Amino acid sequence: MSRSRLLYSLVLVLLVVIPFMASHAQKAMGKKVPVATEPEGDKETPPAAESKPLAPWQTLSGDGEPTTIRAVRFGASSRSPMSIVKRGNLAITEGDMVVGSYEHVMNAISKESVIRDPYLKWPKVDGKVVVPYKVHPSLPRQAQAALQQAIAEFNAKTCVRLIPQTREKDFVTVFFGQGCYSYVGNIHNGEQELSLGQGCEFKGTAVHELMHALGFYHEQSRPDRDQFITINFQNIGRGMESQFDVCRDCTTQDIPYEYASIMHYGAQAFTNNGRDTMVPKQRGARIAEPYDKPGLTALDVKKLHKLYQC
Ligand SMILES: [Zn+2]
Numbered sequence: 001m002s003r004s005r006l007l008y009s010l011v012l013v014l015l016v017v018i019p020f021m022a023s024h025a026q027k028a029m030g031k032k033v034p035v036a037t038e039p040e041g042d043k044e045t046p047p048a049a050e051s052k053p054l055a056p057w058q059t060l061s062g063d064g065e066p067t068t069i070r071a072v073r074f075g076a077s078s079r080s081p082m083s084i085v086k087r088g089n090l091a092i093t094e095g096d097m098v099v100g101s102y103e104h105v106m107n108a109i110s111k112e113s114v115i116r117d118p119y120l121k122w123p124k125v126d127g128k129v130v131v132p133y134k135v136h137p138s139l140p141r142q143a144q145a146a147l148q149q150a151i152a153e154f155n156a157k158t159c160v161r162l163i164p165q166t167r168e169k170d171f172v173t174v175f176f177g178q179g180c181y182s183y184v185g186n187i188h189n190g191e192q193e194l195s196l197g198q199g200c201e202f203k204g205t206a207v208h209e210l211m212h213a214l215g216f217y218h219e220q221s222r223p224d225r226d227q228f229i230t231i232n233f234q235n236i237g238r239g240m241e242s243q244f245d246v247c248r249d250c251t252t253q254d255i256p257y258e259y260a261s262i263m264h265y266g267a268q269a270f271t272n273n274g275r276d277t278m279v280p281k282q283r284g285a286r287i288a289e290p291y292d293k294p295g296l297t298a299l300d301v302k303k304l305h306k307l308y309q310c
Helices: 004-033 102-110 141-157 203-213 298-307
Strands: 067-072 079-087 089-094 097-101 130-134 160-164 173-174 178-185 193-194 229-232 276-280
Touching: 079 102, 089 102, 097 102, 130 203, 141 160, 141 193, 141 203, 178 203, 193 203
Parallel strands: 097 178, 130 160, 130 173, 173 193
Antiparallel strands: 067 079, 079 089, 089 097, 178 193, 229 276
């Protein structure tokens, strides 16, 4: 082989090998890039300053327009439409409920498979509903205090016992993520995350997110909600109308609709002009954000006890 021919072959080989190696290096590096579900602020100290309360829907910064999927909700027997927004690698519905990883949800839809097991409750031990939890080191002090107040409320008023996780397989990790959100129910997947991010460090918010983790949806998506509130669609941000979809197949548990429920969003949820998006049909009634509420109402406790048969 002539010298120039050898040189030519060498160049050809390098031309093929270098991009190949580069793409592999990128993939390997890509694996190390933290995904959005992973706690943020691991290394940085989270802000300690007083933060302005944010409602869960205000922390929603979805990537693009919502997509409507059909999913089986906790406690429901059939699939109903659910509007999801992509946030990082999570699929979120109604501002603060995690449906699953976006990729998983999208794959499940294309395969027409069911998104979730509809009956995922926490186990009962000696008549108490046991929810093991872990506090991630990323959680700022203020959020930790809010979480502890919420836990004290559950432990005092209900049959739910939030206990520090030791050997239990399924548990909730509370961390400082992007916004306030939780999975609905026990997803039976080992560790499941509950985020109390910036603006979420309030007792009411912590109680609200823990109620999601216990298996509850929003009060304003109950099948009977149109008898109690008027939705002003003209005040809702574009593309966000579907966040007010009613869960037709969800049960009301034969418990009255309640504006004061910790699971009811505030009157301005998803507003795009500062005006109310939800108007109570009952005169003089006020609908506050979860962070503005003292905690569980008597009816919230009743719902919980009915679901878990306490
Ligand atoms: Zn919520």
